[in-house]
Amino acid sequence: MEWLNAEEKEAWTGLISLVLLLPGRLEAPLQQDAGLSLFDYLVLSHVSEAPDRRMRMSELAHLANGSLSRLSNVVKRFEQRGWVVRFPDPDDGRYTIASLTDEGFEVVKAAAPTHLRTVRQFVLDPLTATDRQALTRIAAKLKVTIPPA
Amino acid sequence: MEWLNAEEKEAWTGLISLVLLLPGRLEAPLQQDAGLSLFDYLVLSHVSEAPDRRMRMSELAHLANGSLSRLSNVVKRFEQRGWVVRFPDPDDGRYTIASLTDEGFEVVKAAAPTHLRTVRQFVLDPLTATDRQALTRIAAKLKVTIPPA
DNA sequence: TCCAATGACTTCACGCGTGAAGTCAACCTA
DNA sequence: TAGGTTGACTTCACGCGTGAAGTCATTGGA
Numbered sequence: 091m092e093w094l095n096a097e098e099k100e101a102w103t104g105l106i107s108l109v110l111l112l113p114g115r116l117e118a119p120l121q122q123d124a125g126l127s128l129f130d131y132l133v134l135s136h137v138s139e140a141p142d143r144r145m146r147m148s149e150l151a152h153l154a155n156g157s158l159s160r161l162s163n164v165v166k167r168f169e170q171r172g173w174v175v176r177f178p179d180p181d182d183g184r185y186t187i188a189s190l191t192d193e194g195f196e197v198v199k200a201a202a203p204t205h206l207r208t209v210r211q212f213v214l215d216p217l218t219a220t221d222r223q224a225l226t227r228i229a230a231k232l233k234v235t236i237p238p239a
Numbered sequence: 240m241e242w243l244n245a246e247e248k249e250a251w252t253g254l255i256s257l258v259l260l261l262p263g264r265l266e267a268p269l270q271q272d273a274g275l276s277l278f279d280y281l282v283l284s285h286v287s288e289a290p291d292r293r294m295r296m297s298e299l300a301h302l303a304n305g306s307l308s309r310l311s312n313v314v315k316r317f318e319q320r321g322w323v324v325r326f327p328d329p330d331d332g333r334y335t336i337a338s339l340t341d342e343g344f345e346v347v348k349a350a351a352p353t354h355l356r357t358v359r360q361f362v363l364d365p366l367t368a369t370d371r372q373a374l375t376r377i378a379a380k381l382k383v384t385i386p387p388a
Numbered sequence: 389t390c391c392a393a394t395g396a397c398t399t400c401a402c403g404c405g406t407g408a409a410g411t412c413a414a415c416c417t418a
Numbered sequence: 419t420a421g422g423t424t425g426a427c428t429t430c431a432c433g434c435g436t437g438a439a440g441t442c443a444t445t446g447g448a
Binding site: 114146147148158159161162163166182184185186 | 396397398399406
């Protein structure tokens, strides 16, 4: 990384470490306790908070920060485990609705406390309120929309 | 994500998006132009900047923010393509040294300008100097060391 | 009314990351 | 100097993500 001044290089190096190491850190406890990946948890968690615990696949993919293809694979596994059912949207057959089963809801409910503790421990607690606001601002500026595919 | 107040939730949501979407954004141009993953590039780039363009595997893994196992697999592929050679450290046979070949050096040199442009476009340019300093500070606070394995 | 276009998925082959188990060199201790 | 220990890798099986290609429902012209 030549051609960056010291300040730029520090920011870049810090960001890269964050982006490469944090997911593993946040995922380990989930994987251990519930056999879920971080993305798995985000998906389940978002459906569980939706009205009637159901949501269109495309909206869910966007909320969970993943591609539709990735979500489709994940939801297929969930369906095989009985955590979710899929059916075409009655209002427009082009959409698919993913609906959380009671069993699926139990899975999120069981995983949530552990996950929340992890998030606090590794992300929220080490930061001051000022840091958290700066993080929000920075993330918004760097936010990118999901590509097609 | 219940049980977080609004400020915490914003920070967490922003961070998660960053962490899940940025790698893909940064990697796409590298993959397109040079057939390299982001981690591939970091590895090559760090060896290329080391004295004599060689470095111990464990040090390289740490610099590139990856596990030794991951690095070992990557370097094996590099070796098959003739970009790197490996040999035991003459000073201490327990270490392995990875050494960049001329061909490997050409690969990094060719990929660097594109990558640098990507980093500026998606990370550095959207941020003010204040943002970048805040990012450095935040990343330092969230920094975690690589786990064993 | 038909058919091309659009867009929401789904599938599959390929390549990569993970983590457990194995190998090996140097060190330590009796 | 033998045997145990440590730590630096390496390997492999497994599961997951990617992106291209395919399917299908709906829409908007001609």
